[in-house]
Amino acid sequence: MRVIVTGAGGFVGRHTCKALIASGHDVVRLDRALMPAPASESIEGDLCDPAIVTRAFAGGCDAVVRLATVPGGAAELDPLSAWRTNVDTSMLLTEAAARAGTCPKFLFASSIAVFGAPLPPEGVDDDTPLAPRLLYGAHKAMIESWIATLTRRGEIDGLSLRLPGIVARPIAPSGMKSAFMSDIFHALRGGMPFVSPVSAEATMWLMSVDAAAKAFVHALAAAGPLPGDRAVTLPALRVRMDELATEIARQSNARTGLVSYEPDAALETAFGALPPLNASRATDLGFHHDGSTERLVASALATIARTEGQK
């Protein structure tokens, strides 16, 4: 398949492109800035520029993977700019995909932020109503709905994948309020102390970036009856913060006592109180999480090691 990936230069984007290429797809990488990568076409520019969109679709389009986003914290700081990227540009991309005339697959990176916070303590499943509180989550919910409409109209073949916390992102100003979930990996791996902004008992939904990349590759091939709203919550491991810390320290041979807890009430509510997740829709379609905290941590640490090796 010729797959156009937007946000290809981002963290999830880089890993998804690699996984797509490894699966034999022709990948068109699109982003404002891109590092060189083998076996793919690269287009640097902004999707708001019609010439860029025309270039990307010129060679045909079997699928689009829409990853670029202004995440939670950054969206709250600049709502109008976030709207442009998250809402308007997503629409422009669906328009281009529809115009391709091939009813291409359209995979949209949505987020568990569509469920809002606090979440129902008894758990979240595929019938939990969407009730975002972050602008970012609201943008995702709106585009999910838009993609479902265009799919009903037969213009695209859409699927929104709701991603949990993806680890371990690089240490960088990402605009993500949930950055602490990745920062703990970098800290303990480097033998540095880490002050957790959520409690030891905080529960999070996590997925390694490799598992996320695999989910996008799988979604291109996913067969079976897709739900009417064309959205699935990806399976995620539900991990306690102290158990995560212990496992990272163990695999990193870090000394004990590096982690202390100074919970921030807002972060605890938004990211540290995630109830049990029943993602049976996605599981039935063949999507998987990392399998265990041990494997999640191993995968995340391996990602960091690979990235450092490339420097």
Add this chain to the structure above:
Amino acid sequence: MRVIVTGAGGFVGRHTCKALIASGHDVVRLDRALMPAPASESIEGDLCDPAIVTRAFAGGCDAVVRLATVPGGAAELDPLSAWRTNVDTSMLLTEAAARAGTCPKFLFASSIAVFGAPLPPEGVDDDTPLAPRLLYGAHKAMIESWIATLTRRGEIDGLSLRLPGIVARPIAPSGMKSAFMSDIFHALRGGMPFVSPVSAEATMWLMSVDAAAKAFVHALAAAGPLPGDRAVTLPALRVRMDELATEIARQSNARTGLVSYEPDAALETAFGALPPLNASRATDLGFHHDGSTERLVASALATIARTEGQK
């Protein structure tokens, strides 16, 4: 209350402004073009112009009524322009309302188009999932979701009112696929033949423009627990096309035999196959439909007569 009404120059807008003024509200009318009207402030311009928005909100804001829209047929012909008006401009208006700092009421004119077509034959109620097929309906569903989010955030006090077919609109190129519902009033009242594009047995959800205007006035005062998604489907009369024709002819003293039927399959599916409607959420909040086909027709004909009297 100081109520800012956008789309104040449109059909529903003119009647809503009149009803708001009659109820003692201070009305700020906003549209690209406005006829003079007593007892209200008028601002002509485009909401995309920040200066216009600033002017509208300068005197304070207790409530916003968002009526302007690019309707079904017109939106299909120019999707990008419809997106700008229906989605982007609605967002800009919510932003301005949120910035007012008073958590103003925000009434959004949504549409039964959010339910899509064909509708479940057994009926529609407050639990029927949204599944728009028209771009217009998709835009409405997205902004409903956006308004619910901003309401959860405490930035506005939103409510989306899903309007059924509103009669009798003026004869004019309105961009509405459902224009036939109004055209039949004008034809029979003038003693002219009318070819119905839906069958005699077609069932429609209708409301007079006076009842719609009353719904907006009522919504400003509506007390009681509002639903979490902050959207209500307004009660509507379910009327058969032949019964509507008979009642219009009777009240207009029109001769019989003026109406013939040449159903168009697409219009019949979209507008002529509306199942029973249970709008109990709205009814519980004190919203009403016209009460009977007789009263609906009387109200619609009176609207036409008043408009003609003003010419």
